[in-house]
Amino acid sequence: xxxxxxxxxxxxxxxxxxxxxxxxxxxxxxxxxxxxxxxxxxxxxxxxxxxxxxxxxxxxxxxxxxxxxxxxxxxxxxxxxxxxxxxxxxxxxxxxxxxxxxxxxxxxxxxxxxx
Amino acid sequence: xxxxxxxxxxxxxxxxxxxxxxxxxxxxxxxxxxxxxxxxxxxxxxxxxxxxxxxxxxxxxxxxxxxxxxxxxxxxxxxxxxxxxxxxxxxxxxxxxxxxxxxxxxxxxxxxxx
Numbered sequence: 001x002x003x004x005x006x007x008x009x010x011x012x013x014x015x016x017x018x019x020x021x022x023x024x025x026x027x028x029x030x031x032x033x034x035x036x037x038x039x040x041x042x043x044x045x046x047x048x049x050x051x052x053x054x055x056x057x058x059x060x061x062x063x064x065x066x067x068x069x070x071x072x073x074x075x076x077x078x079x080x081x082x083x084x085x086x087x088x089x090x091x092x093x094x095x096x097x098x099x100x101x102x103x104x105x106x107x108x109x110x111x112x113x114x115x
Numbered sequence: 116x117x118x119x120x121x122x123x124x125x126x127x128x129x130x131x132x133x134x135x136x137x138x139x140x141x142x143x144x145x146x147x148x149x150x151x152x153x154x155x156x157x158x159x160x161x162x163x164x165x166x167x168x169x170x171x172x173x174x175x176x177x178x179x180x181x182x183x184x185x186x187x188x189x190x191x192x193x194x195x196x197x198x199x200x201x202x203x204x205x206x207x208x209x210x211x212x213x214x215x216x217x218x219x220x221x222x223x224x225x226x227x228x229x
Binding site for chain 2: 004031033035040041042043044045048050058090092097098101103104106107108109
């Protein structure tokens with residue numbers, strides 16, 4: 001089982017560049033989400049999706065876009081990278097947002113540096 | 116809004132020492148509570164969970180009890196090993212306040228020395 005796969009693992013961007021972080025899951029999960037992890041801040045929710053075609057904002061959505069055209073994929077787009085977006089990004093999935101006691105599965109993370 | 120507060124780290128222990136990492140929460144409704152662990156260079160993985168008051172979650176020698184009266188979910192292990200060195204995150208989910216999303220504490224880094 002692949003689980004949740006994120007690509008790339010590492011990325012360096014220049015300020016103002018755009019890029020897409022990829023996330024795919026093979027568990028047929030309805031719910032997918034993106035978090036960023038910063039020192040001393042824990043994990044903060046950027047965007048989430050409760051199913052194909054449905055997305056919503058989390059705690060820190062500014063500067064990021066998402067779409068969910070299929071159940072499997074949930075890409076995160078940085079429109080114009082800024083140094084404040086230097087972080088480690090994690091994608092997660094779980095069975096359903098309406099089953100809150102179920103386990104969330106995380107990808108291995110993307111370490112992004114914006115210079 | 117919903118929130119999780121856990122003890123700040125880092126925590127450094129000798130092998131076979133007793134571990135406690137404190138976690139308290141504020142939530143709308145009745146949360147499910149989780150501990151996730153992040154080993155160096157990896158993503159998070161579920162360590163244990165509890166879904167109602169007085170439930171005890173346990174896994175790999177770790178335990179945590181859902182205490183509604185004190186809004187707490189402290190993580191304990193009787194004898195830690197070097198392989199337990201990791202970052203530990205307390206988290207909650209509610210359908211009301213967090214709308215089904217995981218809300219995390221800031222994490223506690225544990226280092227276990229031989």
